[in-house]
Amino acid sequence: MDTTVVNTGAEEKTWGGGNKPLNASYGKMMMWFFIVSDALTFSGFLAAYGFSRFKFIDYWPIADEVFTHVPFVHGNYPMIYVAFMTFILIMSSVTMVLAVDAGHHMNKAKVTLYMFLTIIGGLIFVGSQAWEWATFIKGDFGAVETRGGNILQFVDAEGKRVALSDFVVAGEHERVEHESKNGLWFVDEGTLPTYTMQEVITGFESHPDLAIRTQTINEQGHKTVLSREESIKQLKANGIGIVEGANLRHNEYGTPLFADFFFFITGFHGFHVFSGVVINIIIFFNVILGTYERRGSYEMVEKVGLYWHFVDLVWVFVFTFFYLV
Amino acid sequence: MAHAHKLEILRGLIKFKSNTQKIWGVLILLSIITAVEVVLGIYKPESLMAHVLGMKALNWIFIILTIVKAYYITWDFMHMRDEKASLRRMVVWTAIFLIAYLLFILLQEGDYIESVYSSGFVKKDF
Numbered sequence: 001m002d003t004t005v006v007n008t009g010a011e012e013k014t015w016g017g018g019n020k021p022l023n024a025s026y027g028k029m030m031m032w033f034f035i036v037s038d039a040l041t042f043s044g045f046l047a048a049y050g051f052s053r054f055k056f057i058d059y060w061p062i063a064d065e066v067f068t069h070v071p072f073v074h075g076n077y078p079m080i081y082v083a084f085m086t087f088i089l090i091m092s093s094v095t096m097v098l099a100v101d102a103g104h105h106m107n108k109a110k111v112t113l114y115m116f117l118t119i120i121g122g123l124i125f126v127g128s129q130a131w132e133w134a135t136f137i138k139g140d141f142g143a144v145e146t147r148g149g150n151i152l153q154f155v156d157a158e159g160k161r162v163a164l165s166d167f168v169v170a171g172e173h174e175r176v177e178h179e180s181k182n183g184l185w186f187v188d189e190g191t192l193p194t195y196t197m198q199e200v201i202t203g204f205e206s207h208p209d210l211a212i213r214t215q216t217i218n219e220q221g222h223k224t225v226l227s228r229e230e231s232i233k234q235l236k237a238n239g240i241g242i243v244e245g246a247n248l249r250h251n252e253y254g255t256p257l258f259a260d261f262f263f264f265i266t267g268f269h270g271f272h273v274f275s276g277v278v279i280n281i282i283i284f285f286n287v288i289l290g291t292y293e294r295r296g297s298y299e300m301v302e303k304v305g306l307y308w309h310f311v312d313l314v315w316v317f318v319f320t321f322f323y324l325v
Numbered sequence: 326m327a328h329a330h331k332l333e334i335l336r337g338l339i340k341f342k343s344n345t346q347k348i349w350g351v352l353i354l355l356s357i358i359t360a361v362e363v364v365l366g367i368y369k370p371e372s373l374m375a376h377v378l379g380m381k382a383l384n385w386i387f388i389i390l391t392i393v394k395a396y397y398i399t400w401d402f403m404h405m406r407d408e409k410a411s412l413r414r415m416v417v418w419t420a421i422f423l424i425a426y427l428l429f430i431l432l433q434e435g436d437y438i439e440s441v442y443s444s445g446f447v448k449k450d451f
C-alpha cells in the first residue's frame with residue numbers, strides 16, 4: 001500500500017501541481033538555479049582578483065612570462081598549453097552536448113560513447129591542471145625577495161631572464177638544527193634555500209653583465225630593469241632571502257597575491273571539473289546499465305550536461321581574466 | 326521526447342540541417358575565437374595598446390570575445406536558445422546584474438586603494 005501521496009488529484013488545475021510554468025522540469029530548473037549561484041561564487045573570486053590587481057596595477061606579474069611551459073618540450077611558449085587545455089574543455093563540452101542529443105533520440109550506444117569521450121576530456125584537463133600547478137610551484141628562474149615583499153629578478157644584458165643556478169655557486173651550508181630543548185617544540189625547521197643571500201651577492205658581482213629586474217611595469221608595458229649600480233645597491237640594501245617557486249606566502253613571479261589567486265581560482269575550478277568527472281562517471285554507468293532506457297528519458301544526461309557546460313563556461317572566463325588580460 | 330531545436334546561429338546567417346551539425350558549427354566558431362585570442366595574446370599588436378575607455382583596446386577585445394564565447398556555450402550547448410524566454414531572462418539577467426554590481430564595487434575600491442599607494446602616503450618600495 002502506498003504510504004505517500006503521489007497525486008493530489010488536482011493536476012489539471014493551475015495550482016494543483018504537476019504543471020511546468022517555465023517548460024522545464026524541476027530537476028533542470030534547480031540545476032539552473034545552482035549554476036546561477038555558483039556563477040556568483042566564481043565571479044566573486046574573479047572580482048577579488050580584479051580588486052587586487054587594480055590595487056597593484058603597476059606591479060602585477062605578466063601572465064605571459066609566468067605560464068611559458070609545455071610538457072616534454074623545452075623553450076618559451078607562452079599561452080600555448082593553456083590554449084590547448086581550453087580547447088580540450090570545449091571539445092569535451094561538444095561530446096557532452098552530442099551525448100545529450102543522442103539521448104533525445106534514445107540512442108543508448110551513442111550516449112555511452114559520447115559520455116565516455118567527455119570523461120576522457122575531463123581527465124586530460126584535470127591532469128593538465130595538475131601539471132600546471134606542479135610547474136608553477138617548482139618555479140623557473142628563482143628570485144630574491146626584499147624586506148618590503150618585492151621580488152627582484154635577474155636578467156642578462158639583452159634583458160633575458162637568468163636563473164639563479166646560472167650564476168650563483170652554492171657553498172657548504174651548515175644547517176642549524178632545531179631541538180625541542182632550545183626552542184618551541186611544536187615549531188618545525190624551515191626548508192633551506194639552495195643558496196644564501198651572500199652567495200647571490202657574490203655571484204652577481206662576479207658577472208658584470210647581469211642586472212636586476214623589478215616588478216614595476218614601465219610605460220611600454222615591460223618590467224623595469226635597473227642599472228648595474230642600482231642593481232647592486234638594491235640587492236645589498238633590501239634583499240633578504242631567496243625564493244624558488246611559489247607557495248601561498250612567497251612567489252618568485254611577483255606578488256604572493258598572484259600565486260594565491262592562481263591556486264584558489266584554478267583550484268576551485270579544477271575541483272569543479274573533478275566533481276564533474278565523478279558525476280559523469282556515475283551517469284555513464286547508469287547509461288550502460290540501461291537506467292534511463294527503462295525510465296524512458298535521458299534527462300539526467302541533460303542535467304549533468306548543464307553542469308559540465310557550466311564548468312567550461314567558467315574556464316572561458318578564467319582563461320581570459322587570468323591568462324590573457 | 327520531441328525536442329524542437331532552433332537550428333541557426335548569428336541571427337540566421339548560418340543555418341544547419343540537424344542539431345548535430347549545429348553543434349559542430351558552434352565548435353568551429355568557438356575554436357576560431359579562441360585561436361584569435363591566443364594569437365593576439367602572444368603577439369600583442371602595438372596598434373591595440375591604445376587606451377579606450379580607461380582600458381587597453383586589446384583587453385576590450387579579449388573581454389568582448391569572451392562574452393561572445395559565453396553566449397554560444399550558454400545558448401547552444403546549454404540549450405538556452407530553446408528554453409522559454411522567462412526562464413532565460415530569470416537566469417541571465419539575475420546573474421548579469423549581480424556580477425556587474427560586484428565588479429563595479431570591487432574594481433572601484435581597488436582603484437581607490439591604488440591611488441592611496443601611488444600618491445605616496447604608503448611606502449612600499451623597500
